[in-house]
Amino acid sequence: MKTVQATRYVTPLREGGSLPAVVEADDDGLYVLKFRGAGQGPKALVAELVAGELARALELPMPELVLVELDSEFARTEPDPEIQDLIRASEGLNLGIDYLPGALNYDPAAMPVDAELASRIVWFDAFVSNVDRTARNPNLMVWHRKPWLIDHGAALYFHHDWDSAGTACERPFVLIRDHVLLPFATRIGEVDAAMAAALTDALIERIVAAIPDGWLQDETAFADGPAHRKAYVDYLKRRRDARAGFVQEAIRAHAAHV
Incomplete structure (x- = not known):
């Protein structure tokens, strides 16, 4: 996972509560920057990174993710005091998502999604508890007539209660019933084996290893960073191996929906 330096603050995106922004980086790319100092805290960035990189590894349509080094000097040219404070609180490594210029919000009534892709996305979101x-x-x-996944900060919500994470990995994801693509997801059982096989131990370990150390601080449940990372790895492996619960729940939810 590459690291870039933010060189220009382009514009805030006020649609979300975390006040993300479009920034330009030293690789000449434009990225939607998710700030470490936003109200949701670094756990939202951990969820964005882990879920986003898993989605990319599963060959789902997910923009590239990068780590973005942010200098607090950016705040000097920003007139909004709230954004100034956010930039200063986020000095260091933040998360960037490749900006999709001209992309439109998805409307299920205007764009049905192929059953294979919809089923894979539903499976993935059940896996990461999105x-x-x-x-x-x-x-x-x-974007370019294709749906793209964004915003996974609310996924992996087990990490807000590590005491129950050991049992959470085996629970069905009942909120899959509200998934926007569930009506199109007719092949959930058929995509299951291939999706799980792609989530190798090595892949999970590599993605968790990419979490910056600074995002794992201030967690009292663990003695140190390595123990904290191991807890993420263990959860994701157990979630994959105990997937029958969330897969069957998704299949039942689809059947009830139609």
């Missing part, structure tokens, strides 16, 4: 892919808030963009 509560935020609903008709009210799809977190899908349409």
